[in-house]
């Protein structure tokens with residue numbers, strides 16, 4: 025059996041997600057089992073409830089955060105340095121879950137919901153939530169440009185009594201380096217004048233199962249009062265707030281989570297290949313293993329990882345530990361493996377195309393889905409980009425179809441999504457991203473299908 029190749033139409037299960045649950049009814053922070061009972065400091069809770077909250081950075085995470093806070097009754101100021109992004113939000117031309125557009129409409133109709141590119145707006149706010157990008161450079165080194173700029177803007181305008189809550193994923197010690205130290209230098213020491221905390225963002229944009237209203241938050245403040253004030257704010261939108269002893273513990277928790285995912289995705293890819301070598305169907309094996317009630321969590325193979333989390337976050341940890349001379353061999357291997365995955369898929373596609381009989385014209389290849397995960401338009405670091413580039417460089421005529429991505433720039437070319445792929449013939453179809461509700465039954469039996477996702481699996485298992 026050739027690696028990744030499945031029958032046409034494999035994995036055509038719908039990806040409809042269940043309806044969203046209502047958010048928490050009160051501002052009380054729920055507790056995890058075993059966690060000490062604690063209530064939010066009344067003074068902190070009252071201040072946050074009465075005041076205005078700024079959300080800095082209105083991207084995939086910041087905008088849903090601002091909307092969730094607005095839906096909870098907070099007065100919200102959304103600040104973004106990009107006028108184009110603010111304009112898109114005002115036009116409602118943004119990538120949200122279907123159920124979130126009503127919340128956006130309600131916010132835009134509320135005169136208390138403010139959108140601005142002016143950082144001076146922070147001065148009017150009781151709390152400032154920082155949610156700007158933390159990518160890596162081409163050399164896999166943390167790129168802190170936007171985070172430094174955002175934190176500097178917040179620190180410069182901070183005032184006594186404010187809560188400053190950092191949520192962007194970053195290295196351990198970021199909160200102290202970019203907020204606490206500069207605040208002290210400004211004469212506004214945390215624990216005396218301002219409240220500073222870190223609470224990693226953990227939602228899964230595009231996935232209705234993991235929005236704010238269902239996702240527990242971890243928070244660690246500089247001092248107990250900051251933790252409690254931040255917990256009070258987070259409890260407005262999250263079902264559980266788990267307090268930890270410091271910003272550093274919260275920062276490391278996020279890096280641990282996504283390092284865990286990266287390593288397990290790399291392992292799932294390798295074991296899926298191993299199954300194919302042994303003539304076994306990977307998902308049948310994963311489903312069987314997943315019946316074990318403890319010690320196993322299913323991860324699934326795919327064409328690689330994308331977005332600004334899994335391909336980036338573990339590098340923050342690697343970079344920081346390398347500076348201290350600490351080795352991370354397992355992490356290094358996993359990150360190299362996930363980075364190489366799109367090339368593996370492209371090589372397998374080229375091997376399939378080499379067996380084609382008609383060499384009189386370039387092979388026609390169709391990618392199904394190009395965003396990095398189902399249900400979103402986000403193509404940042406999508407494996408599809410590399411697969412398209414490698415196949416094109418090797419003489420293939422590559423097209424794609426994706427209802428979320430109407431056009432795709434590749435170097436000087438701009439590809440346009442194929443509206444009706446069934447109307448054309450293809451030498452190879454590559455299953456890259458299976459968006460919700462997709463039906464692949466149109467693919468003729470005679471067309472080879474390369475499916476690195478191996479998603480011939482029940483929807484219940486896929487989404488569990």
Ligand SMILES: NC(=O)c1ccc[n+]([C@@H]2O[C@H](COP(=O)([O-])OP(=O)(O)OC[C@H]3O[C@@H](n4cnc5c(N)ncnc54)[C@H](O)[C@@H]3O)[C@@H](O)[C@H]2O)c1
Pocket residue numbers: 080081082083084085086103104105106109155156157158170171173174175191192193194225226227228229331332333
């Ligand atoms: N996208 C995800 O799935 C996800 C999930 C969990 C955590 N995170 C983390 O959340 C953070 C934000 O990620 P994202 O995906 O929302 O980013 P994004 O690129 O979608 O959006 C970030 C927004 O911040 C704005 N911005 C940049 N610099 C700014 C500044 N100085 N002041 C104000 N606005 C600024 C940008 O214009 C952009 O609109 C990152 O640290 C990321 O790792 C992301």
